[in-house]
Amino acid sequence: MTRAPAGRSLSTDELRRLDKQFVWHPFTHMKQWLADEPLVITGADGMYLIDSDGNRYLDGVSSLWCNVHGHRVSEIDAAIRAQLGKVAHTTMLGLASEPAILLAERLIKIAPRGLAKVFYSDAGATATEIAFKLAAQYWFNLGKPEKCEFVGFADAYHGDTVGAMSIGRTEAFHRPYFPLLFKAHFTPTDLAKVESILRERAPRIAAVCIEPIVQGAAGMLIQPEGFLRGVRELCTKHDVLMIADEVATGFGRTGKMFACEHEEVSPDLMCVAKGISGGYLPLAATLATQKIFDAFLGETWEGKTFFHGHTYTGNPLACAAALASLDLFERNDLLRAVQRKSIGLAKMLDELRTLPQVGQIRQKGFMVGVELVGFDPKRRTGAEVCAKIRRRGVILRPLSDVIVLMPPLAMELDDLRRIVDALAAEIREL
Numbered sequence: 001m002t003r004a005p006a007g008r009s010l011s012t013d014e015l016r017r018l019d020k021q022f023v024w025h026p027f028t029h030m031k032q033w034l035a036d037e038p039l040v041i042t043g044a045d046g047m048y049l050i051d052s053d054g055n056r057y058l059d060g061v062s063s064l065w066c067n068v069h070g071h072r073v074s075e076i077d078a079a080i081r082a083q084l085g086k087v088a089h090t091t092m093l094g095l096a097s098e099p100a101i102l103l104a105e106r107l108i109k110i111a112p113r114g115l116a117k118v119f120y121s122d123a124g125a126t127a128t129e130i131a132f133k134l135a136a137q138y139w140f141n142l143g144k145p146e147k148c149e150f151v152g153f154a155d156a157y158h159g160d161t162v163g164a165m166s167i168g169r170t171e172a173f174h175r176p177y178f179p180l181l182f183k184a185h186f187t188p189t190d191l192a193k194v195e196s197i198l199r200e201r202a203p204r205i206a207a208v209c210i211e212p213i214v215q216g217a218a219g220m221l222i223q224p225e226g227f228l229r230g231v232r233e234l235c236t237k238h239d240v241l242m243i244a245d246e247v248a249t250g251f252g253r254t255g256k257m258f259a260c261e262h263e264e265v266s267p268d269l270m271c272v273a274k275g276i277s278g279g280y281l282p283l284a285a286t287l288a289t290q291k292i293f294d295a296f297l298g299e300t301w302e303g304k305t306f307f308h309g310h311t312y313t314g315n316p317l318a319c320a321a322a323l324a325s326l327d328l329f330e331r332n333d334l335l336r337a338v339q340r341k342s343i344g345l346a347k348m349l350d351e352l353r354t355l356p357q358v359g360q361i362r363q364k365g366f367m368v369g370v371e372l373v374g375f376d377p378k379r380r381t382g383a384e385v386c387a388k389i390r391r392r393g394v395i396l397r398p399l400s401d402v403i404v405l406m407p408p409l410a411m412e413l414d415d416l417r418r419i420v421d422a423l424a425a426e427i428r429e430l
């Protein structure tokens with residue numbers, strides 16, 4: 001029995017019944033969901049999620065790649081409570097807000113050099129959508145409206161809004177919307193191919209958009225060394241903007257604060273979300289260079305303003321959580337800890353390599369994909385493993401037959417060991 005927020009006491013069965021009656025879940029095969037007995041999460045404690053029957057599960061995917069320090073972190077809870085005592089939400093359209101100001105200053109301090117301005121929103125998809133619109137309008141404002149096409153990477157993922165789907169087109173997810181999407185140019189992870197598109201079309205291209213170092217939703221594909229830097233150089237050479245989508249890789253995921261730092265790359269626009277608020281509240285931002293910002297500074301009648309905004313843009317509670325999260329990065333020396341623990345995690349993952357059902361294991365910091373091989377895709381082996389592993393007290397979510405491990409950055413080696421051991425046991429039983 002759980003005490004629901006509205007004060008009703010509901011059993012697990014009642015919660016499940018109400019969920020099935022009223023809720024439509026994202027990225028969820030609802031026919032299967034209605035036939036299953038879904039977990040209802042009613043609490044959390046550090047690295048653990050707790051269901052309505054009191055069972056505890058290690059959060060092996062950071063609640064969809066966003067949790068950083070664990071759940072119910074006293075410092076972040078306190079920061080949100082303190083902000084609640086001031087104001088929960090005010091608009092940023094025409095008003096400034098204290099936590100948003102302080103966070104913007106902090107973000108620019110830690111971002112790759114050259115990024116100077118922070119445009120807030122509330123999801124990864126809005127952060128990328130904003131980057132695409134900023135890039136197109138940048139050229140428009142400079143008198144080059146023909147530079148409005150984009151280059152994206154095969155199997156990239158930038159979110160589920162129409163612009164994000166246009167440039168991060170994933171056949172399996174987006175096919176029904178293909179007629180709605182605008183034209184983009186797609187390239188494999190191959191600098192010669194990127195260059196050939198740019199050589200031919202640069203006068204019409206606004207920007208190249210890339211998930212730096214790791215293409216997450218494609219199955220944790222890691223780019224060869226030097227690739228990101230090569231893309232930066234090509235963008236500069238051909239006078240097109242470079243957009244780095246750090247929604248998944250940002251805030252320490254790969255062992256650096258931002259993945260671009262691995263190759264000392266400064267993008268023109270950078271999208272962040274997920275880990276920005278420590279995984280607490282919806283918050284995102286698109287960071288831009290001064291040069292881009294300046295192109296929007298015309299007189300009112302010139303129409304150079306960026307006419308874009310969301311109601312909850314820069315929400316004060318979310319910004320307060322983000323500031324507290326950044327404090328914890330420093331206080332706990334979290335980036336160094338991730339680098340150290342990643343080596344331990346790599347050793348544990350090596351043990352999985354001996355299993356005949358395991359193909360490639362791709363890891364960058366706390367971003368891991370374990371590929372299952374030799375199974376009929378129709379069997380949905382990845383989903384099967386992630387469903388069964390719950391009885392061992394672990395929550396995972398696959399990308400097809402790639403098992404994703406994305407633990408909160410604060411997870412210690414003993415909990416990581418529990419997850420890897422549970423995964424090994426589950427794979428052996430296939």
Ligand SMILES: Cc1ncc(COP(=O)(O)O)c(C=O)c1O
Nearest residue numbers: 123124125157158159216247248
């Ligand atoms: C690289 C990347 N960009 C954008 C998104 C979309 O973020 P959101 O789900 O917050 O809209 C994701 C989500 O996984 C992502 O991995």
